[in-house]
Amino acid sequence: MGVVLLKFGGTSVGNVDKIQKTAEQAIREQELGNQVVIVVSAMGKSTDKLLSLAGEITKAPAKRELDMLLATGEQVTISLLAMALNKKGKEAVSFTGFQAGIETESVHGNARILDIDSERIRDALFAGKIVIVAGFQGITRDGDITTLGRGGSDTTAVALAAELAALKCSICTDVDGVYTSDPRYIKGARKLDELTYDEMLEMAHLGAGVLHPRSVEYAKNFKTPLEVKLSHGREKGTMIKEEMSVEDTKVVRGVAFEDGITRITVHWSRKEDMRVSKVFTELAKNAVDVDIIIQGITGLGHGNLSFTLKTSALLDALAVLEDKKAEIGYEKIESEQELAKVSIVGSGMVSNPGVAATMFEALTDQQIPIKMISTSEIKVSTVVPEREMVKAAQVLHDTFELEKA
């Protein structure tokens, strides 16, 4: 017995029927003896409709006013869900971000939560009510409505779970858990029962789009058990927590992959001219996100720097680099498109140095060229040609026998 958080995204509350089902799921959780807090997003396409209204007026709305507009979406859902629970005979109360005490920075459109004053929520739970909180939104100290940016409702849920010391925070979504790899492409991909925060973080960063990395970080910091599960179903999902049960001794736990990657290489004729930090400062200033970075110096005194980024950001990146050519001092730039990133993830890797070697060998055996490599304590990423991506992922999934529990 304790507090349980349930979070439902827009598709899970996309119409009245789904809102009813969401109410039923919350009631089942309460009947297990738990105090239930539900965090919901705006219904289905309602955010898009609001954005399109704003778009009819201006292409560049003030972010404060856009937050004011978008925050209405979740407010509609929470009130309807409260009505649905009432109708089923349960006491329920809805809270906007402001009423839930979610204080954020004053950064409109992408605010971070600074503090949560959960007194009203605690009082309502104590009174036996199911509490419904608008995800994705908060309020600044000055009383302005903010939104939390992408994955915002997940962040709301996890932050509230931490604040309320919840038993778990279930992210109810349209997949039934986290898989060893994407089952749409990889034969033998299997739902995981458990995963560590760090593994989930790597999987999330590597394109397994189930959870937003920010919410996983939050859960990790507060050691809040996270569950990814199917909305409106009774089946258990995947638990994400600090440590695995002892039985699970797999070194590699998942294979993640992502296409649409481009590699840019910057060449300097003299290694003394290399302004490497300037490259990344300028790209960051222009909101170009860079992923894998490799720096090389050849024997002839030349220098080069390679990094990957999403192909969608290529034109922006090239424009920035062209603009700052003199300051960066490079000689020429090359880019290679149609690449993909294929990664293996697992907490056990840190004590198994042979894993990376096994990975490279398996790819090389299949004549898959490895363009770049990047490692961390719990993952190894390789950049390969886009057309080889699924094959590479399947090879790795098979090699590390991820189809077996």
Added chain:
Amino acid sequence: MGVVLLKFGGTSVGNVDKIQKTAEQAIREQELGNQVVIVVSAMGKSTDKLLSLAGEITKAPAKRELDMLLATGEQVTISLLAMALNKKGKEAVSFTGFQAGIETESVHGNARILDIDSERIRDALFAGKIVIVAGFQGITRDGDITTLGRGGSDTTAVALAAELAALKCSICTDVDGVYTSDPRYIKGARKLDELTYDEMLEMAHLGAGVLHPRSVEYAKNFKTPLEVKLSHGREKGTMIKEEMSVEDTKVVRGVAFEDGITRITVHWSRKEDMRVSKVFTELAKNAVDVDIIIQGITGLGHGNLSFTLKTSALLDALAVLEDKKAEIGYEKIESEQELAKVSIVGSGMVSNPGVAATMFEALTDQQIPIKMISTSEIKVSTVVPEREMVKAAQVLHDTFELEKA
């Protein structure tokens, strides 16, 4: 120079084009040197859409949750209007009821404003911004969102105008002012330049549906000049204020009429049994509104009581009276439907006792039967058969020469 309030109802901000026009009107007002506060309602049919969503879930939503739902309607309008003003190069800021400091009672669906903390609005006006406030909503001391009930946005506007000691509060609507009578039915009906608060109150109560009585009362208490004018037009409307300019010496200023009236008569066989107050206590308990009341005692020791109410409330009223027959102690009840109320209104009446006589004479001359009469210092109401309503109103409009300025 000073603060000017502009209030726009749902049809005046019903689409993006009308929101743009609303922005232009606010800018014109600011360019006259005024500080401008705009109060808006939800866009056109959006409240109906929200109500229909709630209706899909339950026929009896909790009022707190219904307020939570409906309050999103105005929040959408205020953000879009702020964007429209920004787009036209004007600084603007939107406030929800809560942000505007509108504190109400904790009566959901029909709350009264208790207090306004206008600091944020004053700061924004001082900074040169156009301030946009969500009408119809407020917040309780406990932080729950409330709505103000029918005519709520008018009340918000008038209350803010009073709090800010505004030069005037313009209610911008789909009519260009207050008329001597309804121009759709009455030949010679003429727009009034001015009207007193009391006259407007009577007109509002008598069915001239331009303004909600509550907002007129508020304006009267704080002596805030009200203007009723056409949205998005440049023409002056009708000013409602404490006293008329001296030139206007008309005794009767308007003719109001309302159909769908029923008269109920309660008969007691002994006047000692008459529990008159019980009748009205029970009706009020059941939210049945009663209008004109006449009590009579015949020479034979019988007693009777007649009152009018809207025909739509007849079944409710009869059910209440039937249910409480023993306690009220009456012998029988009669009701007459298809009646109408026709009234003349004017501040000058109080010092012109002949006005009522002129009125009755005019109606009698036309063979219009008068079923009931009710007078106040500034109005005389008669109940007539519904089919004679328009004719009666036209006769009175002609008799008092209201077509002449």
